[in-house]
Amino acid sequence: MKKFLAAILSIVMIMSVGVVSFANYNAPRLSEEEWEEYYMSLISENTLPTLNVGADETQVSLCWHAEKETAKPQVRISKNPDMSGAKVFNGEKTPAENDEQLVCRVTVKNLEENTSYYYQWNTGDAWSEVCSYETKSFGNHKALVAGDIQITEIYDGGDDRVQIKDGLTWNNLLSEALEKNPDISYFVTPGDNTSSGCTAAEWQTLLMPKALRSLPMAMAIGNHDKKGMMYNYYTNMPNEYYGKHFRGLDRDFWFRYGDVLYLFFDSTSGDAPDHIAMAKEAVKLNPDAKWRIGVVHHGIYGAGDAIGDLETELLLTTIFAPIFETYDLDLVITGHTHSQGRSHFMENGKVVANAEGGKTYTDPEGVVYLNSNSVTGTPVFDYEAEHLAYAYVENEVPTYSTLEFEGNTMKLETRRGDNSELLDSITIERTTDERNENSLANSLKRLLYKVVEFVGFVYTKIDTLIRMFG
Numbered sequence: 001m002k003k004f005l006a007a008i009l010s011i012v013m014i015m016s017v018g019v020v021s022f023a024n025y026n027a028p029r030l031s032e033e034e035w036e037e038y039y040m041s042l043i044s045e046n047t048l049p050t051l052n053v054g055a056d057e058t059q060v061s062l063c064w065h066a067e068k069e070t071a072k073p074q075v076r077i078s079k080n081p082d083m084s085g086a087k088v089f090n091g092e093k094t095p096a097e098n099d100e101q102l103v104c105r106v107t108v109k110n111l112e113e114n115t116s117y118y119y120q121w122n123t124g125d126a127w128s129e130v131c132s133y134e135t136k137s138f139g140n141h142k143a144l145v146a147g148d149i150q151i152t153e154i155y156d157g158g159d160d161r162v163q164i165k166d167g168l169t170w171n172n173l174l175s176e177a178l179e180k181n182p183d184i185s186y187f188v189t190p191g192d193n194t195s196s197g198c199t200a201a202e203w204q205t206l207l208m209p210k211a212l213r214s215l216p217m218a219m220a221i222g223n224h225d226k227k228g229m230m231y232n233y234y235t236n237m238p239n240e241y242y243g244k245h246f247r248g249l250d251r252d253f254w255f256r257y258g259d260v261l262y263l264f265f266d267s268t269s270g271d272a273p274d275h276i277a278m279a280k281e282a283v284k285l286n287p288d289a290k291w292r293i294g295v296v297h298h299g300i301y302g303a304g305d306a307i308g309d310l311e312t313e314l315l316l317t318t319i320f321a322p323i324f325e326t327y328d329l330d331l332v333i334t335g336h337t338h339s340q341g342r343s344h345f346m347e348n349g350k351v352v353a354n355a356e357g358g359k360t361y362t363d364p365e366g367v368v369y370l371n372s373n374s375v376t377g378t379p380v381f382d383y384e385a386e387h388l389a390y391a392y393v394e395n396e397v398p399t400y401s402t403l404e405f406e407g408n409t410m411k412l413e414t415r416r417g418d419n420s421e422l423l424d425s426i427t428i429e430r431t432t433d434e435r436n437e438n439s440l441a442n443s444l445k446r447l448l449y450k451v452v453e454f455v456g457f458v459y460t461k462i463d464t465l466i467r468m469f470g
């Protein structure tokens with residue numbers, strides 16, 4: 001009888017492993033020597049693709065540079081590693097930042113959940129190497145969050161050692177996170193993807209980790225990205241909103257994955273009317289999204305306020321916080337200060353309820369702010385450890401966070417980037433789909449926001465004049 005039970009148990013265990021296991025990402029952890037060899041083999045090219053999230057979980061997008069004469073914006077995708085039965089998706093090609101190349105952008109659609117795919121992009125004269133992309137559950141799922149990757153620039157004749165080191169740090173943080181969390185579906189970052197925003201080499205280095213061929217990224221724009229225009233040529237974000245008054249690189253975007261609506265705002269732009277227009281439209285189109293998450297570069301309440309920069313603080317508290325609150329967001333992901341931390345539940349600039357680590361909160365009031373530290377950098381802003389808004393601050397090591405959506409719950413965890421030791425965890429449970437955005441107080445706030453919109457509009461016009469004549 002015991003043998004019989006053991007045999008049954010073994011079969012059940014094998015079957016359950018088969019059900020819950022996920023194919024690992026190809027995310028090797030490399031030594032300094034291995035990385036340098038790999039880096040040197042790629043840095044002189046400018047052709048690595050960016051894999052970005054699509055408008056929803058059934059789509060992903062690619063963006064890559066190819067020779068001007070031969071560029072073909074095509075991606076083919078198959079369920080077979082030999083690419084048999086592949087379906088071809090066509091996209092568009094647009095001018096690049098240099099004269100020799102074009103930028104190809106393609107969106108792949110109709111992906112099925114829990115499916116292994118293989119894909120190639122057209123390099124101009126051939127199909128690329130075969131890469132794999134595995135969709136996971138479109139319902140319960142997990143996202144990876146890390147901020148301020150901030151790959152350092154190399155100026156002409158400059159030292160490339162720092163860029164090489166940044167690339168390795170980034171690669172190995174991804175290796176650690178994906179090895180411990182192979183069930184991650186996509187990556188969210190609050191921006192400062194690059195340091196100068198002006199060089200192709202920063203993007204080439206950023207895109208080197210092999211894991212990024214299989215991990216779609218949703219990338220906010222940071223103030224460092226904004227120093228140049230490169231973000232424009234290396235990304236393919238969904239539902240981009242260019243606004244009525246945005247200019248240059250300014251843009252917001254949104255996407256939906258399962259039950260989650262993500263709203264990405266460009267916090268370097270004080271253009272309130274356009275930011276609120278994007279939020280309004282995205283919320284209107286996604287009335288059934290259980291979760292609403294904002295992503296902006298500049299931190300408000302997470303950790304390490306941009307203290308001393310009154311202009312930024314004013315922009316954040318008068319333009320963005322009211323949008324987050326009137327649309328009743330559950331969580332806002334920020335970065336910029338290179339300090340890891342999380343706030344309590346915030347509303348009207350005040351703590352409305354404590355959010356202690358390790359606890360679950362059901363239908364809480366207020367917004368939680370998660371501030372990511374920097375993948376490659378150290379804290380650059382002073383922070384007040386005793387700040388009333390902070391539930392938790394960590395500054396010793398680069399970290400990563402995960403957002404796990406399961407049924408009615410969202411679990412936010414932050415772990416050390418080198419060994420995945422758990423540093424912070426909080427779970428929010430939603431037992432109702434009701435939101436308080438239509439409450440009298442919020443209606444009044446939206447009315448008052450007309451003043452903010454007007455002031456924001458004036459601000460952007462003055463800013464434009466200062467830039468023109470400054």
Ligand SMILES: [Fe+2]
Nearest residue numbers: 192222223336
């Ligand atoms: Fe920044």
